[in-house]
Amino acid sequence: MRRLIGFIVITVAVLAQPAYADDLTTQQQDVRQQLAAAAVQITQLNTRMATLEQSVSDTQRRIQREKAQVRMLARALYAQPDSLVATVFESASIAEAMTRIADLTSAGDRAVAAKRDLDQDMVRLAAQRTQLQTDRDQQEQLRQQLAAQFDKLVQQAAALRKQLPAPMPPVIPPGGASAIQQIILDAFAPLGAAGQAWALRVAKCESNYNPFAVNRSSGASGLFQFLPSTWASLPQHNQSVFDPAANAQAAAVLYQRSGPGQWVCQ
Numbered sequence: 001m002r003r004l005i006g007f008i009v010i011t012v013a014v015l016a017q018p019a020y021a022d023d024l025t026t027q028q029q030d031v032r033q034q035l036a037a038a039a040v041q042i043t044q045l046n047t048r049m050a051t052l053e054q055s056v057s058d059t060q061r062r063i064q065r066e067k068a069q070v071r072m073l074a075r076a077l078y079a080q081p082d083s084l085v086a087t088v089f090e091s092a093s094i095a096e097a098m099t100r101i102a103d104l105t106s107a108g109d110r111a112v113a114a115k116r117d118l119d120q121d122m123v124r125l126a127a128q129r130t131q132l133q134t135d136r137d138q139q140e141q142l143r144q145q146l147a148a149q150f151d152k153l154v155q156q157a158a159a160l161r162k163q164l165p166a167p168m169p170p171v172i173p174p175g176g177a178s179a180i181q182q183i184i185l186d187a188f189a190p191l192g193a194a195g196q197a198w199a200l201r202v203a204k205c206e207s208n209y210n211p212f213a214v215n216r217s218s219g220a221s222g223l224f225q226f227l228p229s230t231w232a233s234l235p236q237h238n239q240s241v242f243d244p245a246a247n248a249q250a251a252a253v254l255y256q257r258s259g260p261g262q263w264v265c266q
Contacts, residue, residue, distance in 0.1 A: 008264035031150045038143040045136040136183040180209040205265040211244035
């Protein structure tokens, strides 16, 4: 009974810490994905802002050209009154003179209207630039918050690793390795001598016949080092993965169903 209680305590201690570590790992992955998304958003906003700045520069140049044209027309129409008289005398007829004056006036009106439209474009572009800058500032703030959160999770994971107990020496149930080997031979008996020999070799490689072996990096557990997702897909999933008989039987099922390629360590 004391041995059984010892097995239970060891199993709970081994399982509890990786569960918390897995939760931290999941949180780190989530934050890392959010950081990547925030970086993409910032890059896109930077591109849009660069395009907008180019539009602002182009519009400013157009405004300067339109202003120059308006000033020239203004001098022709208003600053130099005799030019209108010269236009009349230089024309072949009164009708031609009126047409030329109307053309000058119309051109001036168009220039003024174009300048007004360009000024409105500048107002709109300035508003867009302000909004884009605000969006980028918000994304940068989010990125900094996520980076701080990720650093905190990394620190928690490091602290957890320091708190983990030293690796337990292999715990073999009564009967030693020979008892474990017999459990494996019984589970693989329907698969013949070749299957039994293969199973003994893989269990030795994977766990050194330790039914309580746990890979802290992947979470693989038991004699044949089943990943939690693989164990959940097998008929023995309702039993403990640390039960050597259940683990060996599950290995026989997986071997028969999917072949030996499910194990790297052979």
